[in-house]
Amino acid sequence: MELNHYIQSGIIESYVLGIATTSEMDELQQMRRLYPSLNAEVMAVERRMEKTALAEAVLPSPHLKQRIFQHINWRDKIPPDDKSRYTFINIHSKDEQHITVHKWWRLFFIITFILSKICLFFAIYFFLKYQQSRERKTELQSSHTEQVRSPK
Amino acid sequence: MQQAAVHIDEYIITERLIAGDPVAQELVYDYYGPALYSIILQVVGDTATAEDVLARTFIHVFKNVVVFRDTGSATLFGWLMRMAREQAVKEAAIMEESESNGDDIMKHDSNLLQRFANKLPEESRTIFHLCYYKGLPKEAVARMLGAQPDEVMAKLKDIMVAFRKFLGE
Known part of the structure; x- marks a missing residue:
């Protein structure tokens, strides 16, 4: 029987021990799909290994259990995206030649600049108006003086 | 050994491990820990290193237990045994790079x-x-x-x- 020959080839033991190659493992997985009875064979080998391993067990140090579970509990207590636990530190060098101001100051400077331009325009406008009126006044004064002198 | 008499329902225990149940984790450690420690000890040959490897194995196993269910492994112990050996072999390779131990192929009949x-x-x-x-x-x-x-x-x-x-x- 082909299946029996496959089982007797030691492939299951090789897989159970973890020394089977990738192609052997793929082949075994395919065979397990084709012949579900192979699963019982794999299980039987693993159970035999388990029985012996449990009987030949060696106790590790009692502190080890505490160490493992402390590590697991510590890891589980930290949510992966909990940023509130972190402190952000600005590592940019302190440059005394520059200052940092609030963005509202930009608007303030633009308004101040526009107002100053309007004021400058009115200053020139009224200066020219004033000059014009002074010239007219001087003209009027000189014509009046001439009128007063002429009747003599 | 007394442990062998305890029956573990693998389906229930796997589901509980996937859910991160600490009671199930402790149960699996208590039941299989010493057997896996013995397997690791045979590979690395040193108790302190074997304990480190066992710790690493359980941390890895509890984090990746869903792989056991998804890959359709036959028994939980079979999967744990392969994980433990894999971790132990990795550690043994690192140890060998740092110190050249004589290859003691003929070990005691302890397992x-x-x-x-x-x-x-x-x-x-x-x-x-x-x-x-x-x-x-x-x-x-x-x-x-x-x-x-x-x-x-x-x-x-x-x-x-x-x-x-x-x-x-």
Whole structure:
């Protein structure tokens, strides 16, 4: 029987021990799909290994259990995206030649600049108006003086 | 051993492990921890290192237990055993890089695999040692022994047939 020959080839033991190659493992997985009875064979080998391993067990140090579970509990207590636990530190060098101001100051400077331009325009406008009126006044004064002198 | 008498329902325990139930995690550690520690100890040969590897194995296992369910592994112990050996082989390779220990292929008959390995002829024992305890691929084993990869594959197949018989004894 082909299946029996496959089982007797030691492939299951090789897989159970973890020394089977990738192609052997793929082949075994395919065979397990084709012949579900192979699963019982794999299980039987693993159970035999388990029985012996449990009987030949060696106790590790009692502190080890505490160490493992402390590590697991510590890891589980930290949510992966909990940023509130972190402190952000600005590592940019302190440059005394520059200052940092609030963005509202930009608007303030633009308004101040526009107002100053309007004021400058009115200053020139009224200066020219004033000059014009002074010239007219001087003209009027000189014509009046001439009128007063002429009747003599 | 008293532990062997305790029955663990693997389906329920796996679902509870996936849910991150600490009681299930402790139960699995108490039940399988010593057996896995023994397997790791055979590979790394040092109690302190074996404890580190066991800790790493359980942390990895509890984090990735969903892989056990999704890959359709037959039994929980079978999967745990492969995980433990994989971690132990990695650690042993790192240890070997830092300190060159003499390869103690003939170890004590303290567990099943050693009893089996000690029964093998010398060449087969070396191949088994390099594949299982050192985790080397067949090509690397062939290079080390000055043989063809196919020869090593054939020898390893015979070793596994012998192991099947040994398990059935």
